[in-house]
Amino acid sequence: MKKIITTSDLQNSPLEELKVAFNKAQQDLTKSEPNSPERRNALASIENIRRAMNSRHIQRPKPPGF
Structure with missing residues (x-):
C-alpha cells in the first residue's frame, strides 16, 4: 500500500x-x-478504516425503548 487511507478519504463512504x-x-x-x-x-x-466503521455503528439511531 503506497498511500495511507485517511479519515477524510473515508468520511462519506458507506x-x-x-x-x-x-x-x-x-x-x-x-x-x-x-x-x-x-x-x-x-x-x-x-x-482509520476501523474507526470509520465504528463511527457508522455508533451513529445509527436506537430503536424506541432502548
Whole structure:
C-alpha cells in the first residue's frame, strides 16, 4: 500500500465500501515486508478504516425503548 487511507478519504463512504477497503488493506498488509513503509501504511489505513466503521455503528439511531 503506497498511500495511507485517511479519515477524510473515508468520511462519506458507506459501510459496504469501508468493508471492501478494509479487506484490501488487510491483503496489502499480508503482502508487505516487516518494517516496510508499505506495512506501516497498511496498518495506519486499517486503523482509520476501523474507526470509520465504528463511527457508522455508533451513529445509527436506537430503536424506541432502548
